[in-house]
Amino acid sequence: MGAMNVVMTVISLLLVEVAGRKTLLLSGFAGMFVCTIGLCVANIYAQVSWVSYLCIALVILFVVMFAVGPGSIPWFLVTELFNQSARPAATSVAVTVNWTANFIVGLSFLPLSSALGPNVFIIFAVLQLLFILFISFKVPETKNKTVEEITAMFRQQM
Numbered sequence: 001m002g003a004m005n006v007v008m009t010v011i012s013l014l015l016v017e018v019a020g021r022k023t024l025l026l027s028g029f030a031g032m033f034v035c036t037i038g039l040c041v042a043n044i045y046a047q048v049s050w051v052s053y054l055c056i057a058l059v060i061l062f063v064v065m066f067a068v069g070p071g072s073i074p075w076f077l078v079t080e081l082f083n084q085s086a087r088p089a090a091t092s093v094a095v096t097v098n099w100t101a102n103f104i105v106g107l108s109f110l111p112l113s114s115a116l117g118p119n120v121f122i123i124f125a126v127l128q129l130l131f132i133l134f135i136s137f138k139v140p141e142t143k144n145k146t147v148e149e150i151t152a153m154f155r156q157q158m
Contacts, residue, residue, distance in 0.1 A: 001063050008067030020143040021073050021080070025135055028069010033128040035062040036121050043118030070131075074098075080142040081150060 012024060019027075035058045042058065045051050074094065082090040113120045140153040 001060070004060060004063050005067045005071065008064045009072045012068045012072045015068070016073065016076060017143070020141050021076050022135065022139055022141040022143075025069045025073045025077075025139070026132060028065045028067075028071070028073070029128050029132045029135065031065030031069070032062055033125055033132065035059070035065065036125040036128060040118065040121045040125065043121070046118070077139070077142060080145070080147070083147045 016024060038058045039055060039062075042051050042055050078090050078094045079087055109120070112123065116123075138157070140150055142150055145153075
């Protein structure tokens with residue numbers, strides 16, 4: 001899994017200038033959403049012999065989609081959404097939020113899994129859908145844009 005994550009992150013670094021940040025971010029979250037829903041459905045049919053192979057494939061595809069989108073792209077956005085003087089603080093906040101979210105997921109998954117069983121993935125699917133909607137409507141495409149152009153786009157949204 002780790003090697004797949006590294007390989008796909010490198011590929012996303014090559015794709016980011018071609019496809020754009022927002023496109024990769026949305027594609028990554030959409031793929032993760034499909035995989036998560038697939039895992040929810042697969043858990044219903046866990047007694048079927050081949051479903052375990054499907055689950056493995058879905059988890060691998062989930063890692064691929066994570067690496068292509070939300071695993072790598074937010075770090076581009078942090079440096080592109082803020083001017084030079086605000087970047088260190090913005091990066092610090094982004095790193096803190098990232099690791100806090102990772103900690104919360106790691107800490108809460110087993111208790112939630114015990115309480116909800118196979119339905120635990122629905123929580124993550126809902127969050128992924130909310131992220132897709134937020135990114136679609138609120139996050140600008142920063143490819144080939146200056147900080148001033150990005151700031152102007154945010155002002156137009158308000």
